[in-house]
Amino acid sequence: xxxxxxxxxxYGLLVLLGVIALVFFLFQxxxxxxxxxxxxxxxxxxxxxxxxxxxxxxxxxxxxxxFKQFLYYLNDVSPVCIHSKTDIEKKKxxxxxxxGEKKFGIKIPYLxxxxxxxxxxxxxxxxxxxxxLMLALAAMAxxxxxxxxxxxxxxxxxxxxxxxxxxFSSIVGISAPSFFMGIIMVYVFGFVLSEWTGLHxxxxxxxxxxxxxxxxxxxxxxxxxxxxxxRPLAIITxxxxxxxxxxxxxxxxxxxxxxxxxxxxxxxKHGLRNALNPVITAITGWFAELLAGAFFVEYIFGWQGIxxxxxxxxxxxxxxxxxxxxLISAGFFIFINILADILYGVxxxxxxxx
Numbered sequence: 001x002x003x004x005x006x007x008x009x010x011y012g013l014l015v016l017l018g019v020i021a022l023v024f025f026l027f028q029x030x031x032x033x034x035x036x037x038x039x040x041x042x043x044x045x046x047x048x049x050x051x052x053x054x055x056x057x058x059x060x061x062x063x064x065x066x067f068k069q070f071l072y073y074l075n076d077v078s079p080v081c082i083h084s085k086t087d088i089e090k091k092k093x094x095x096x097x098x099x100g101e102k103k104f105g106i107k108i109p110y111l112x113x114x115x116x117x118x119x120x121x122x123x124x125x126x127x128x129x130x131x132x133l134m135l136a137l138a139a140m141a142x143x144x145x146x147x148x149x150x151x152x153x154x155x156x157x158x159x160x161x162x163x164x165x166x167x168f169s170s171i172v173g174i175s176a177p178s179f180f181m182g183i184i185m186v187y188v189f190g191f192v193l194s195e196w197t198g199l200h201x202x203x204x205x206x207x208x209x210x211x212x213x214x215x216x217x218x219x220x221x222x223x224x225x226x227x228x229x230x231r232p233l234a235i236i237t238x239x240x241x242x243x244x245x246x247x248x249x250x251x252x253x254x255x256x257x258x259x260x261x262x263x264x265x266x267x268x269k270h271g272l273r274n275a276l277n278p279v280i281t282a283i284t285g286w287f288a289e290l291l292a293g294a295f296f297v298e299y300i301f302g303w304q305g306i307x308x309x310x311x312x313x314x315x316x317x318x319x320x321x322x323x324x325x326x327l328i329s330a331g332f333f334i335f336i337n338i339l340a341d342i343l344y345g346v347x348x349x350x351x352x353x354x
């Protein structure tokens with residue numbers, strides 16, 4: 001098991017390295033970022049200082065090659081790093097460092113600073129991350145709670161009106177993009193029927209009370225969570241139905257009935273457990289995708305998460321924030337896929353991890 005996990009982590013690191021390279025050369029490999037930071041005003045001295053901070057030129061004013069700029073960026077975002085004492089103090093790096101002038105350390109990844117607000121990107125994204133995780137977890141909870149039982153019932157009641165309705169609804173749910181469903185949900189439940197539902201067109205996961213403190217506001221979570229959960233709900237329903245139909249035709253199911261086990265026990269204990277592998281694949285894969293798919297849903301509903309922060313940053317050409325959000329999303333995607341592979345062996349003993 002340990003060997004398997006280490007191998008998966010190594011693959012994950014290679015994927016993450018590829019993402020870092022792609023993100024860097026896509027957003028910072030072209031043009032002069034110092035122009036964005038400085039704006040329309042500023043003299044040559046100010047621009048030179050900004051270019052030094054961004055590793056575009058060295059102390060002598062000589063342009064630094066793009067590949068070397070990438071190595072500097074990789075050193076910043078990597079938890080394992082080598083930094084000078086001056087860099088550690090200037091960037092306020094947090095972690096454990098040892099050595100002389102050049103220190104080896106293990107630190108919290110440094111995603112640099114926002115071009116617009118001058119705040120650390122890590123701080124901006126960590127503050128927005130709870131909103132995105134809350135939205136993704138709520139959407140997946142809705143999809144799992146409804147999708148698995150509906151898929152099981154559709155398989156057991158094959159060719160009935162329940163089965164037909166489940167299949168039709170799943171096709172509609174898969175075909176409808178999240179941004180389109182978001183607009184429909186906003187208009188119908190947040191505008192036309194708002195007096196009945198008590199829901200609003202937009203709102204964050206927190207509210208500011210009279211004392212200026214943040215308070216959790218789950219009411220605003222309903223519409224974006226349902227919107228984001230529609231597609232995974234449809235896929236989980238179809239996968240559960242298909243897997244259950246295959247399992248219910250197996251010999252051990254007939255043996256279980258022959259032993260006198262109740263229909264409920266055979267279906268929910270023996271049948272469903274052996275049908276869960278493709279469902280786990282869908283759940284883990286879609287949870288990772290929900291973190292990315294939440295971008296437009298957050299923007300439509302005004303939900304304060306990484307997605308909305310990223311879209312706003314793109315509009316302002318605030319590339320460090322965009323780069324940081326992509327890296328965090330990629331990290332979650334890799335972690336969740338490793339977790340999915342481990343869960344296969346837990347749920348289905350027939351799976352052997354080597």
